[in-house]
Amino acid sequence: MLTLRGGGGTAEISEQGAEPHSLRGADGHEYLWQAGEQWRRHAPILFPIVGRVPDDTIHVDGRSYPLTQHGFARDLAWEVVQSGESSATLRLRDSDETRERFPFAFELTAHYAMDETGLATTYEVSNPPQAGGAPTTGEVDLPVSIGSHPAFAWPLEPGAARTEHVVVFDQPEPAPIRRLDHTLVLPQAQPTPMEGATLRLDPALFEPDAIVMDQVASRGLRYLAPSGRGLRMTWDDVFDVFVVWSRPTGADLLCLEPCVGGAAPIDFAGDLRDKPGTRIVEPGAVLRASYRIEPITP
Secondary structure (H helix, E strand, O other), rough: EEEEEEEEEEEEOEEEEOOOOEEOOOOOOOOOOOOEOEOOOOOEEEEEEOOOOOOEEEEEEOEEEEOOOOOHHHEEEEEEEEEEOOEEEEEOOOOOHHHOOOOOOOEEEEEEEOOOOOOEEEEEEEEOOOOOOOOOOOOEEEEOOEOOOOOEEOOOOOOOHHHHEEEEEEEOOOOOOEEEOOOOOOOOOOOOOOOOOOEEEHHHHHOOOOOOOOOOOOOOOEEOOOOOEEEEEOOOOOOEEEEEEEEOOOOOOEOOOOOOOOOEEEEEOHHHHHOOEEEOOOOOOEEEEEEEEEEEOO
């Protein structure tokens, strides 16, 4: 476990999956869900897909490959490239194992930095041009999605009512949302549960599964408890989908997920390159996406 310290608090990052396991504010308060029976993860990285594809199978150039929900990056050991007092960089490269499920060469890095106000995260997906490695290295476009799936404590403070928490986006969010059927996107858009810019939290919101905002206007939000404790999250324009998720019963967690792309439509049967939301990284190019989490102390 890598521990990062800065004026904004501390973060702990696991080499397994390059996954944050803890985010504490300057006052020591823990903001991340600490895993449990209801959900065994903390803040996994979703790559090379976000969500699921039908039959847990991708199709590339007429061949089929098994690829389960959210891909494999969260389940693999990453290489530590750099580790210091306040920052760390971890890297995952393609291998024989990954190419059995995703037939492309790639280099994925996650950079974390704890500064005076919070934790900054940057992902970089490279389509490396050097010779060697997989036959596809530097020869073909790389189709990917990537997302962050941080789970925060809900309630944020012991004894606080879950239904008195809110998520307030920076802008009104009137656009329709998408809902899921067994983690695949249903064709019909649904009315947004937002009241202007505010989502009033209630476990019943998640009985139809996640709230998928594929027309999100904001690039920031505040997640707040009744006392004013909370967090500020901001993300750059590369993230084009935002997901809010929790289990409807029995789990004290709230996931706020900036994503590049999302789950496949329930009836999608095409090549991975044509899946809605897939980004194409050309040979020698880099896809870069960043976001921040800043604790708010009452």
